Structures are given as C-alpha cells and as structure tokens.
Amino acid sequence: MPELPEVETTLRGIAPHITDRTILECVFRTEKLRWPLDTDLCYLLPGEKISRVERRAKYLLLFCGHGTLILHLGMSGSLRIVSADTTEQKHDHVDLIFTDGQCLRLTDPRKFGAFLYTDADPYTHKLLLHLGPEPLTDDFTGDYLYSVSRGKKQSIKQFIMDQKVVVGVGNIYASEALFSSGIRPDRAAGRVSLKRLRSLVVAIKAILQKAILAGGTTIHDFNQADGKPGYFTQQLQVYGRSGDRCVICGETILSQKLGQRSTFYCPQCQS
Incomplete structure (x- = not known):
C-alpha cells in the first residue's frame, strides 16, 4: 500500500x-x-x-x-x-x-x-477530521507520543500505525523505525519510556525523510508519478529480511504477526 x-x-x-x-x-x-x-x-x-x-x-x-x-x-x-x-x-x-x-x-x-x-x-471532511499529527512536523514529538501512550497495552508498532495517533507511519516504516531506535515491536506502548519514545520519533522522522528522498519503497505495486520504482527498498534493514543476518549484530532477523501484519525485528538489537 x-x-x-x-x-x-x-x-x-x-x-x-x-x-x-x-x-x-x-x-x-x-x-x-x-x-x-x-x-x-x-x-x-x-x-x-x-x-x-x-x-x-x-x-x-x-x-x-x-x-x-x-x-x-x-x-x-x-x-x-x-x-x-x-x-x-x-x-x-x-x-x-x-x-x-x-x-x-x-x-x-x-x-x-x-x-x-x-x-x-x-x-x-470526515475522512481527515480525526487524523493525528503529521510525523514530519513539530507537532509530533516524543513528549506527545509519551502523553498519548500511557496506559496503552497495544503493541508499540500497532500504536504508531494508528492514524489517530500519528499519520503515515505504515508497516514498512514502523518496522524500520523501531529497529533504528532499538525497541521491540511487540512491547506494550504504555511501557516504553519517554527517552526511548523520543528516540523513536527521531527515527521515524529520519526514515520517512530518507524514503521520500529515495522516491518511496516499491514492494509490490508502487511506482512514482513518472513510472519509476521507489528506491528505498535498497535501504531496508529489517523489513522483509526474515532469516537474514542483522546488519548491526549478525543475529538472525525474526518475523511475527502483529495486528495481521508481518513484523520484522532483531531479537538482539531490540528490547
């Protein structure tokens, strides 16, 4: 998508x-x-x-x-x-x-x-009215994410993919940002510290900006307006790499289902 x-x-x-x-x-x-x-x-x-x-x-x-x-x-x-x-x-x-x-x-x-x-x-419009903040704006901060995540038992990956929490952090980019910030995707959102959420927000912003510069990510269907594929696929570190070695520690990348979506992570680098 x-x-x-x-x-x-x-x-x-x-x-x-x-x-x-x-x-x-x-x-x-x-x-x-x-x-x-x-x-x-x-x-x-x-x-x-x-x-x-x-x-x-x-x-x-x-x-x-x-x-x-x-x-x-x-x-x-x-x-x-x-x-x-x-x-x-x-x-x-x-x-x-x-x-x-x-x-x-x-x-x-x-x-x-x-x-x-x-x-x-x-x-x-009803489709836009209740959406969360844009991730690349100053409205999206670690402090904001901390305030809205307290008491939430939902996994942090599903939480940041909720469009009412923050828009545009899809499955691929959520996996990549959680790896970059060292957070296990299945950790309860309410149990992630303010310090780690600040790190996660920095990672989300950086990865989305890199993906935009690369023209997006082509996994199946996406192509740019000129018909060319998105090239961020070449920079993916965990998404779609189940069974491969982690680029950081060499541990095997694992996958699991969270909210019916495939999730990829390193059991050594993410906790």
Missing part, C-alpha cells in the same frame, strides 16, 4: 504539471472505486483551475476554484502524468485532462482508492 513517503513522492511528481492548469475534461471509466464516483464532476470540473496541491496523511488534496478534490491511492493505486492522447489501460479509471494537453491519470487495479470532491474546508 502506498504510504506517506509514496504519497509525498507522488505529490512532488504531479504538482508541477497540474498547478495553475485548467481542467478541460474529467473522464470516468468505472462507476466506483472505494466509493461511487460522482458523475456530476464531469460537468462541474471543466473550466476549474488547480490552484495548489497538498497532502494530508495519505490523502492528496487538489484545490480548485470552488472546491477540493480528495484523492487516495488505496492498496495499489497510482497517479501519473501522461499525454491526453495516451491509450488507457485496463485499470486506468479516472482522467483529469488539462487544456495544455496533459492528463492526470488514476490507475487502481483493486479499486480501493478514492476520488472525492467537497466544496467545504477539506480538512473538516
């Missing part, structure tokens, strides 16, 4: 091509993704100009003249900039065609993504 670095990479890829561009046509090739597509948008959007593009958690916000498009890539979706005359493929479900001949194309094989519109403040 595309996580925060992949969505941020997508934003940086598409924004220069669609900002200050006027929509000529909106094309739907399916009736629904995760939710039904609003066919009225095919009449409302032409003539609208994209004034800016922002990201909130894993949602992309395309601000138009009279409202905002809210896009989500789901489990396997992607956005690409192509020429408007590029032949569509099987899973190309939505096109935003601009007057300059470029097209923003949403591809979503599993149809778990979203293409929504609101004429209200998008940050008050």
Whole structure:
C-alpha cells in the first residue's frame, strides 16, 4: 500500500504539471472505486483551475476554484502524468485532462482508492477530521507520543500505525523505525519510556525523510508519478529480511504477526 513517503513522492511528481492548469475534461471509466464516483464532476470540473496541491496523511488534496478534490491511492493505486492522447489501460479509471494537453491519470487495479470532491474546508471532511499529527512536523514529538501512550497495552508498532495517533507511519516504516531506535515491536506502548519514545520519533522522522528522498519503497505495486520504482527498498534493514543476518549484530532477523501484519525485528538489537 502506498504510504506517506509514496504519497509525498507522488505529490512532488504531479504538482508541477497540474498547478495553475485548467481542467478541460474529467473522464470516468468505472462507476466506483472505494466509493461511487460522482458523475456530476464531469460537468462541474471543466473550466476549474488547480490552484495548489497538498497532502494530508495519505490523502492528496487538489484545490480548485470552488472546491477540493480528495484523492487516495488505496492498496495499489497510482497517479501519473501522461499525454491526453495516451491509450488507457485496463485499470486506468479516472482522467483529469488539462487544456495544455496533459492528463492526470488514476490507475487502481483493486479499486480501493478514492476520488472525492467537497466544496467545504477539506480538512473538516470526515475522512481527515480525526487524523493525528503529521510525523514530519513539530507537532509530533516524543513528549506527545509519551502523553498519548500511557496506559496503552497495544503493541508499540500497532500504536504508531494508528492514524489517530500519528499519520503515515505504515508497516514498512514502523518496522524500520523501531529497529533504528532499538525497541521491540511487540512491547506494550504504555511501557516504553519517554527517552526511548523520543528516540523513536527521531527515527521515524529520519526514515520517512530518507524514503521520500529515495522516491518511496516499491514492494509490490508502487511506482512514482513518472513510472519509476521507489528506491528505498535498497535501504531496508529489517523489513522483509526474515532469516537474514542483522546488519548491526549478525543475529538472525525474526518475523511475527502483529495486528495481521508481518513484523520484522532483531531479537538482539531490540528490547
């Protein structure tokens, strides 16, 4: 699933091509993704100009003249900039065609993504309203994480993957950050000290920033807006490396299931 670095990479890829561009046509090739597509948008959007593009958690916000498009890539979706005359493929479900001949194309094989519109403040939309802080902002600190984790018996890995606690720390990046900060993923969140949580926050920020610079992580489906894979895969230290030797101590990397998700850790380096 595309996580925060992949969505941020997508934003940086598409924004220069669609900002200050006027929509000529909106094309739907399916009736629904995760939710039904609003066919009225095919009449409302032409003539609208994209004034800016922002990201909130894993949602992309395309601000138009009279409202905002809210896009989500789901489990396997992607956005690409192509020429408007590029032949569509099987899973190309939505096109935003601009007057300059470029097209923003949403591809979503599993149809778990979203293409929504609101004429209200998008940050008050029900999908965004109760999200936690952005991990790369000053609002996300070890002290904050300590205050919201007290008394929590949930594993620290599941806790930092809760979008109401902090957004965008997906399965891959949670495993990597916990390894970097030396914390076992199955340790109860409420039993992790303030000092260690401060270290964890530093690790989360550093790993997400590295992943963004590398263009995200390609495990199965993700590719960047230009079609290239994300290269952070080459920097992974524990994720997907069960049975391999730890790069720090040489111990065997183990895996277990936490919340139905595969978790990878070093039993020697993490406690």
